[in-house]
Amino acid sequence: MKTIFKMMALLMAVGTMNAQDLPDGQTIAEKTYERNEGNSVKRTLIMELTDKRGKTRVRETTALRKYFGEERRLIIFYNTPTSVKGTAFLTYDYPSAEVDDDQWLYLPALRKTRRISASNRGDYFLGTDLTYEDIKLETKISRDDYNYKTIGKETIDGHECYVIEATPKDDDIAKELGYSKAKFWVDAKVWMMRKSESWDIAGNPLKTVNVSDIREIQGIWTLHRIDVQNHKTKHKTVFRFEDIDYSTALSDDYFTEEALVDGL
Template sequence: MGMHKSVLLAFALCCGGAWAAGNAERGLEVAREMDARDKGFGDYRMAMAMTLRDKQGSLSVRQMQGAVYETAKDGDKSLIVFQAPNDIRGTAFLTFAHGNRPDDQWLYLPAIKRTKRIASDNRMGSFMGSEFAFEDMGSQELDKYNYRLLGEEKLGDIAAFKLERTPKAEGSGYSRQVVWVDAQRYIPLRIDYYDRKNEPLKTLLYGAYQQFKNKYWRAEKMEMQNQQNGKSTTIAYSGYQFQVGVTEDHFDPQRLEHAH
C-alpha cells in the first residue's frame, strides 16, 4: 500500500473512532438530561388498567394500583397491586430497581399465599401474561445501559433524538433497544426492543403525556406490541398523585400479602 493510501486509511480509522466516541458521548448526554429532568419527584401513586390482546383480538382487562418511591442513592422502588378480576385480586409485584446490577423483584400470589422472588435468569418471563417482561417493569436507571446517538428524526410531528442503548447486564433478554426521545421535553416516545439474536421483538409506544408539579411528565398510555407473536398489551394510567407521603416502609417484600 502506498504512503498516500496509508495516510488516508489512518485518517479514516482515526475519524471513524472519534465519530463513534462522539456519538457515544452525545448519547450519554441525552440520557443524562432525561434522568436529570425527572429527579426529585419523591413519590407518587396512580391507578392502572392493563388490557391484553391476543392475535385474534380477544381482550382481557386487569385493574391495578401502583406506587413509586424515589431513593437517594439507588433506583426507584415500585409496587403494583391487582384489584380485579377477582381471581388475581391481591396479587402484588414489587421491584427494587438498580443501576449497575439486575433489579430485585418479588411476586406475591394470594392463591397459594406465597411470595416468590423473580430469578435474574427469568427476567424475560411474561409479567402476568402480558407482553411486558419482568425486565420491562423496573425504572429505566441511567447506569443500566451504554448509549449511542444514532441521529435526529421526527416521530410524527415531534422532533426527536434517536438513541441506541445496550443493556450492561449479561443476563438481559435484549441485545439492544432503540429509543426515540422528545428533543424538547426529554421524555421517551417509542422504544424498539431487539432480542438476543438482534431480531426485532417488541415496540413500546408512549402517549397522552401529562405534566405534574410543573416538571414531571408521565404517560397516560403505554402500548407494548410484540412483532413475533402478534399480541399486544396496553396500560392506561390515571389518577396520578405526587408527593403524597408514600414511605420506603411501604415497599417491604416480607409484607406483600398486606400491600395496598
C-alpha cells in the same frame, strides 16, 4: 462544476457538524434518570392484554413509587379481576450498577412470595408484553446494560427526539434482557422515551413500544399511556395511567415484603 462540488462539500461539513453537536448515547441515557419524577407518586394502572385472536383481558392495579434517597422503590397491587386480585409486585432499584436490584412477586393463589433473580429480568411481566426490567424502567433508558450510538434526530407525534442505537455490553446481558439490540427515541425536551424497537437474540424484530399522552401533572412531566406490540406472538398490551397524584404522602411501610401479602 466547481460550484456543485463546493455545495456538496458544504452539505457534508454541515452533516458532520450536526452529528458532532448531538449528545452521545450514554449522556442521553443518563438524562432520562435526571428528570424530576417527584419524591413519590400514587396512580391507577390499567393493563389491557389482547391476544392474536383479538380477545382482550383487563387488569386494574394500584401502583405506588417512592424514592428512599437515591434508591427507587415501586410496588404494584392487583385489584381486579378476582382471578388475580391480591397479586403484588415489588422492586428495589438501587443506584449502584454493582448491586443487583431486588424484585419480589406475591401470588395469593399459592400464598407465596417469589424472589425474581437478575437472570429473570427479561421474563415477561404477568402476561403483558413488557419485561420485569421494562416495568422497572418505564420511560428511562438503562445506564448500565448497553453500548450506545446516537444516530440522529426524528420527530415523534410532533416532538423532537434523539435517536440512539443500543447493543448489550456482553452476551450474558443480552440473554438476561432477551434483546440482541434496541433502538430508542428520547424526547429532547423532557428526556422521556417516546418510542423503542427491539430485536430478539436471533436478530429478529421483537417489539415496538410507543409512549403517548405525556403531559404535566402537578408540575411533573408524566406519561399516561404505553402501547406495546409483540411482533412474534402478535400479542399487544396497552398500559393506561390514571388518577395520578404526586402530593399524597406514602408510608414507607407500603414498600416492604410484608406489604406484598397485606395489600393496601
